[in-house]
Amino acid sequence: MRSLSSITIHRPEELDAPLVGAWHRAMEESPEYANPFLSPEFAAGIARFRSGARVAVLREGGEPVGFLPYERNPLGVGRAIGLGLSDCQALVHLPGVTWDTHALLRACGLSIFEFDHLVEEQKPFAEHVTGTFASPVVDLRPGDEADYPQWLRATYPGLAKTTLKKERRLARDLGEVRFVHDERDPRMLRRLMRWKSAQYRRTGRMDRFSRPWIVGLVDHLFQLREEHCTGVLSVLYAGDRPVAAHFGPRSHTVLAAWFTTYDPELRYYSPGLLMHLRMAEAARHDGVRVMDFGRGDKEYKDWLKTRELRVGEGFATRPHPVAAAHRLWRRPVRGLRNTVLAHPGLRQPADRLLKTVGTLRSGRAAATRTR
Known part of the structure; x- marks a missing residue:
């Protein structure tokens, strides 16, 4: 275990060349961090359109050893950067680096940090994972x-x-x-x-x-x-x-x-x-060498996959009223969605209902255009 000396917070687009280079080296050190969604370029792309994008830089002896890209709202609610779009989320770090999650959240000004495609190897976040899911990949x-x-x-x-x-x-x-x-x-x-x-x-x-x-x-x-x-x-x-x-x-x-x-x-x-x-x-x-499909049950993924990764979903929190309220609001929604996705007997009727809604919505849009 390696102890950290400091955590500093930056806007992704403001990282200088040495910090970007250190982030790239951390990606290259471990295959689980080689995903483009974990790159500084993806974080900077999100930052062009999302004002709350930030990066926590973890340092050891003054040297950068870890990078957590995230988004923060004015109430201190945090989420993995690109949540809802990104199919891979992590604190990208050099081998042997660990951290205290509460101290990390404090440094980031967060009461809660939400994720849904967390790399399985993120052990310091393990106690905050509420479920793990298959993420199919193809080895090329x-x-x-x-x-x-x-x-x-x-x-x-x-x-x-x-x-x-x-x-x-x-x-x-x-x-x-x-x-x-x-x-x-x-x-x-x-x-x-x-x-x-x-x-x-x-x-x-x-x-x-x-x-x-x-x-x-x-x-x-x-x-x-x-x-x-x-x-x-x-x-x-x-x-x-x-x-x-x-x-x-x-x-x-x-x-x-x-x-x-x-x-x-x-x-x-x-x-x-x-x-x-x-x-x-x-x-x-x-x-x-790897084509990553991301989590989700699709027939073509089952046909093409050569193996599955495991990704985590959950909320890292520290004691705070905002964290409790956000978790109470978000967790039932996730639970219902995951229950439907986990049971084919529920998933098929749900798909039919969504398609019916889609048909009705398209019909209304077409009628509006012809008036």
């Missing part, structure tokens, strides 16, 4: 330069026949299938947002792209070209027609599967699955 092993059909048959023999058959049918119906791993056309990013917004509305979910700060963040990450955090837009085409698209950040070795969507008119070709398979193969060639 380096290998020979086999072409896509050979790679698919070797890696996913159960899916290969059906997938290749659907791709051939797509090519026959619409034109040659091609995949662009790093598409730089911003018009395709706008199309992805439109498709995803329509998908959210159809399924009754909150439309993330109705929030200007999320649109701004995605635009920013699309332009970002840094080793530890680069925004990657991938597009699957049939002829000249876009079929499916994905946007997510990547580090040197980890690609985060973030926003995937497709043309709903072409859903019978399983474009989402085709997209993920092409992404995995292209990312492997580009040096990525």
Whole structure:
């Protein structure tokens, strides 16, 4: 165990080059911290659009050894930076560093710190974890330069026949299938947002792209070209027609599967699955070693995963009335959601209800436009 000498608080965009370099070194020291959501660049991106973004820098003998990015509201309620968007959260630190959670919260001016994708190795936060959940990943092993059909048959023999058959049918119906791993056309990013917004509305979910700060963040990450955090837009085409698209950040070795969507008119070709398979193969060639899907039960994740990480959800607190009130408000909502997600018998009716709501909402919107 290594003792800390101080904790200082900074705005992410104000970190100087030595501090950013120390953060990068901490990411590189441990594979669990190599995720782009844990990078200083992602924290700085959030800070462009969220005024409460901060970073706690933990020091040992004056040297920076740990970094906790977080958001804070005026009442001292804290949350992991990008909570609701980030699929990986942690205090990024060098091996052997530990901390007292109450002292950390005090230094940050927080009464409570909420998280929902906390890296399992964060032992000082362990007593504050209220539940752990599977987060599927795909290990992309380096290998020979086999072409896509050979790679698919070797890696996913159960899916290969059906997938290749659907791709051939797509090519026959619409034109040659091609995949662009790093598409730089911003018009395709706008199309992805439109498709995803329509998908959210159809399924009754909150439309993330109705929030200007999320649109701004995605635009920013699309332009970002840094080793530890680069925004990657991938597009699957049939002829000249876009079929499916994905946007997510990547580090040197980890690609985060973030926003995937497709043309709903072409859903019978399983474009989402085709997209993920092409992404995995292209990312492997580009040096990525892990594709991280984030927590959540989806059939395609079960098909493609090679293993699962465990991520934690919970509230780190210190005695304070605001912390007690926030926890009383938030915990029942999380508990209900997790109960539904954990039981297929409840999840399917809930999905049907959300889709019905989405249909009614879309119908009202269409009626309003035609008046």
